[in-house]
Amino acid sequence: MDAPEHSDDFIPAALAAYGIEADEIELAVIRAAHQTLWPPVLELLDLDTSAVPLERDPDLSQAPPSR
Amino acid sequence: MSDSLDLTLRGQAAAIAAGELDPVELLEATLARIGERNPALNAVVETFPERSREMLAAAPRGPLYGVPIVIKDEWPLPWRAQRFGAAEMLAPAEPGESAPYKALRDAGAVIVGVGNMHELGASSTGNISVYGAAHNPWKLDRCPGGSSSGPASAVAGRLVAGAVGADGVGSIRYPAAYCGLTGLKPTFGRSAMAGHHMAEISTTIVSGALCADAGDCRALDSVLFGEELAAGEPRRLRIGVLGGELREDVAPGVREACEAAIEDLRRETGGEVQEVEFPELAAATLATVLIANSESLGGITPKRLNDLDPELSPLGRGLLKYRVLVPAIATIKAGRVRTMARRTLAQLFEEFDVLASPTVPAVAPPLEAPVVELPSGHLTADEANVRAGALANLTGIPAVSVPVGSSEGLPVGLQLQAAWGRDELLLDAAEAIERANGRRWVEATPPALDAEPLEA
Numbered sequence: 001m002d003a004p005e006h007s008d009d010f011i012p013a014a015l016a017a018y019g020i021e022a023d024e025i026e027l028a029v030i031r032a033a034h035q036t037l038w039p040p041v042l043e044l045l046d047l048d049t050s051a052v053p054l055e056r057d058p059d060l061s062q063a064p065p066s067r
Numbered sequence: 068m069s070d071s072l073d074l075t076l077r078g079q080a081a082a083i084a085a086g087e088l089d090p091v092e093l094l095e096a097t098l099a100r101i102g103e104r105n106p107a108l109n110a111v112v113e114t115f116p117e118r119s120r121e122m123l124a125a126a127p128r129g130p131l132y133g134v135p136i137v138i139k140d141e142w143p144l145p146w147r148a149q150r151f152g153a154a155e156m157l158a159p160a161e162p163g164e165s166a167p168y169k170a171l172r173d174a175g176a177v178i179v180g181v182g183n184m185h186e187l188g189a190s191s192t193g194n195i196s197v198y199g200a201a202h203n204p205w206k207l208d209r210c211p212g213g214s215s216s217g218p219a220s221a222v223a224g225r226l227v228a229g230a231v232g233a234d235g236v237g238s239i240r241y242p243a244a245y246c247g248l249t250g251l252k253p254t255f256g257r258s259a260m261a262g263h264h265m266a267e268i269s270t271t272i273v274s275g276a277l278c279a280d281a282g283d284c285r286a287l288d289s290v291l292f293g294e295e296l297a298a299g300e301p302r303r304l305r306i307g308v309l310g311g312e313l314r315e316d317v318a319p320g321v322r323e324a325c326e327a328a329i330e331d332l333r334r335e336t337g338g339e340v341q342e343v344e345f346p347e348l349a350a351a352t353l354a355t356v357l358i359a360n361s362e363s364l365g366g367i368t369p370k371r372l373n374d375l376d377p378e379l380s381p382l383g384r385g386l387l388k389y390r391v392l393v394p395a396i397a398t399i400k401a402g403r404v405r406t407m408a409r410r411t412l413a414q415l416f417e418e419f420d421v422l423a424s425p426t427v428p429a430v431a432p433p434l435e436a437p438v439v440e441l442p443s444g445h446l447t448a449d450e451a452n453v454r455a456g457a458l459a460n461l462t463g464i465p466a467v468s469v470p471v472g473s474s475e476g477l478p479v480g481l482q483l484q485a486a487w488g489r490d491e492l493l494l495d496a497a498e499a500i501e502r503a504n505g506r507r508w509v510e511a512t513p514p515a516l517d518a519e520p521l522e523a
Binding site: 011015016019020022026027028029033034037040041044045047049054058060061062063 | 191353369381412
């Protein structure tokens with residue numbers, strides 16, 4: 001399911017579930033952001049990361065420790 | 068005095084140290100130039116002449132003694148809280164001695180103004196700000212880049228020779244590229260961050276310099292790093308050119324200039340060039356956005372979002388509300404992608420010294436409609452720019468944007484990325500490019516500056 005097909009339902013429902021209000025302009029912005037971001041988010045969710053080593057608080061100032 | 072205003076940052080510092088330039092006169096001339104040029108640029112959102120004069124009077128004879136600097140509206144000063152370019156911030160902000168302020172003060176520099184920025188640091192364009200947009204000195208109707216729009220516009224407009232910005236998702240490098248400057252995004256954790264409202268929670272943001280050339284960045288970043296960034300001469304540089312859309316989906320003029328600069332770098336260092344793929348790039352780009360966007364949400368409540376300042380832009384309000392809707396699993400996955408990307412980079416940096424790509428795939432778009440035309444079609448500048456800009460923030464590696472050409476009368480930037488802690492190598496490589504092209508692009512002056520006063 002891509003973003004344009006479900007955003008009309010998803011966005012108002014999700015905002016309502018959180019109790020977040022949005023005016024028409026904000027809703028237009030949210031829909032546009034959703035249409036851009038959601039397809040790659042779905043691709044990310046499909047990405048198999050089960051083999052990726054777990055890292056707690058990686059030290060971003062250095063290369064990762066070798067395996 | 069106008070000649071001294073057009074010196075490099077290290078030229079100003081050297082002239083003052085040699086007694087050839089009076090820092091008091093330089094400060095007053097800088098303030099006068101800001102008064103003359105800033106109405107057209109809107110690069111500097113606040114000056115405080117008495118504070119600046121006091122800072123100079125108390126300045127130690129440090130490496131930047133008497134040198135005027137602009138600092139982005141992202142850092143608190145003892146007399147001014149940052150506003151983050153916005154009518155309302157998500158975090159509390161108070162005046163204070165941020166680490167960049169202390170580093171500049173202790174180096175003898177003089178903060179002459181606060182640089183404009185994109186609202187909440189949320190875009191690569193700089194076209195939205197509570198102060199109104201800053202303008203690109205090369206073409207005043209074009210975006211200066213974001214989010215460090217004001218620092219870039221101030222240096223490119225020769226208001227000052229150096230400025231301090233911040234880079235959370237490309238926010239130093241995009242404006243450096245759009246404005247024809249050199250901008251270093253340091254290795255995560257290497258540059259001064261304390262006092263930033265996100266310092267304790269952000270895993271992407273760093274402070275860094277925007278200057279005309281790599282030598283000036285070296286001088287200013289040495290102050291921000293608290294250590295001398297030694298110069299070297301890279302030999303037999305192993306240059307990886309990032310392929311895929313970073314190479315193919317680029318405006319022709321940008322691609323041509325970047326390829327010429329890569330060849331310059333290869334020739335100047337006696338190096339070698341090889342195309343390289345980064346298979347997780349798209350996922351890494353998204354992961355960066357998800358992580359950077361989620362890290363600011365800890366203090367958010369639905370009520371807070373419902374009570375946002377109406378002066379915040381509709382775009383800013385909408386995007387803040389949308390961030391809440393992104394599922395947690397996506398951000399958790401983004402963390403896994405970060406690990407993958409860091410491991411891939413660690414392997415790549417065993418084979419390559421630097422990874423090259425255009426900093427941004429097209430020159431600065433219009434302020435009114437920041438859309439770029441690429442071979443794949445029209446994209447918003449933010450969608451296009453984040454492709455190359457995000458990886459360094461996700462993984463912590465340093466990256467620099469170097470001015471390497473011109474297209475449509477606007478600057479082109481080449482990005483070089485290196486392994487963790489090799490910030491000095493990036494500046495060395497930038498200087499090698501400068502030597503190879505005779506410093507043509509770091510010494511280029513926006514034509515609009517020939518008109519006094521600038522006309523918006």
